[in-house]
Amino acid sequence: MSTKKTSSSSSSKLLPAVLAICSVLVVVVAWSLPQMIPPLFDLHPPRAHPSKTMAAMVYQTHGDPSVLEYDTQHPQPIPKAHQYLIQVHASALNPCDFKQRRNPHIPNFVSPVPRIPGADMAGVVVQTPQSSNSKFLVGDRVAALIPYWGTPWGTMADYVAVDEAHLAKLGPSLNYTEAASYALTGLTVLQSFANLEHDDSLQGKKLLVHAGAGGVGSFAIQWAKHILQSAHVATTASAPKAEFLKELGADQVIDYRTEKFEEILLDYDVVLDPMSWLYEDRSLQVLTSGGHYVNVVGSDWAFDDGIERGNGPTTLINFITSKVRNFIQPNSTPKYGFVGVSPNGAQMQQILDAMESGKIRPVIDRTYHLSEAAEAYRYLEEGRAKGKVVLYHGEMVKQQQSNAAEDDTGGEEKVSHEEVVAADEGAEESHEEKPQSATAEHAEVQAE
């Protein structure tokens, strides 16, 4: 009898402790779950405006570029209380856009349709957040990478809602197409190099950048050579692009069609690999045992049934092997890291400042009008772009472009970058007069 009493009284004493521990666990899990969601995922995307519309590129179903439609009556986003409304003047294309668009297996909460593609943008602030101490003002020229998972909103539209933490300001000599060009790929490079374990400096080091002629590669070569002062930058590309890559700062260009880089390069400190599905194992061979392999998590441009062709188990095996071997004996084998790019206003500012100072040259292969985005993606999806493919937005610029196209005798470029820059500057002048009226127009959106 007395034993029973003792056990029931001790269990009643334990109950509050168990409840307290459970409550703490629930709080910890509830707090940490959102922290685990990458910043590239927008958990609460802006709502659609019930009556205000805008021009936007949109797809309703997954598929090839033919699913893209130019909708001039698409709802505008209503910025959240802490967000800015930006009138977009230029946006850039990235492979992640079309990989997302082509893949019919992505759950709708991860990539909702109807979807506006695009994550890179430059434009002008037309509405500031409700708080009085906002960092940017109406009329400021800004650029950003915005989150591209979990949201139906993208930058290939006349307006986009953007968090303050993702924005950076353009210097006076940068135009919108240049400023938009290297948002996602530039941030990928900054974050790749910042993530190098133990050492974020490339000064005096030997670096191999794969696919040097692409959006990631053309920025990485310049950043490594002119900002981080790498001693030697080697890159892989097709032969016709070698001279252009040397102008950007590459010391050595390996023609991947006729040469094997692993037979030529030795004792490299870092490999930045946007082509890991093809080059991962061979890249590990050219590194010193204490070197760094940075997997940019690339997958093939062409893939079957919407499924990306990546590296699968090879990557996991290499990653685990590197961790285990380096744990047992530090620097016994190359260190292995991944990068998943995130929006970051401070780093975006570094990119814009480097372009403004002339240390980094925006490499724009082709420019198209927003309404021609399907054609622009068809070009990007061939996998041969040299630098970036950029869209310019707006009727006035488009008008100037079609006038220019009438005089065009048919060069390779769809529209020359210089022509867009000239029109772009015209657009900037016209915006100097516009912001106040645009603000008035959008203030009522906030009120609703």
Ligand SMILES: NC(=O)c1ccc[n+]([C@@H]2O[C@H](COP(=O)([O-])OP(=O)(O)OC[C@H]3O[C@@H](n4cnc5c(N)ncnc54)[C@H](OP(=O)(O)O)[C@@H]3O)[C@@H](O)[C@H]2O)c1
């Ligand atoms: N994890 C992340 O956060 C992240 C961020 C950015 C990009 N990525 C991924 O990284 C990859 C590259 O992106 P990107 O924007 O640089 O692509 P991109 O601009 O479309 O790259 C095109 C370039 O790739 C070059 N190329 C094609 N095959 C090659 C080969 N076998 N060897 C060397 N170069 C080759 C082409 O040059 P040639 O004409 O000379 O062949 C072309 O100039 C994509 O898969 C993308 O999804 C991931």
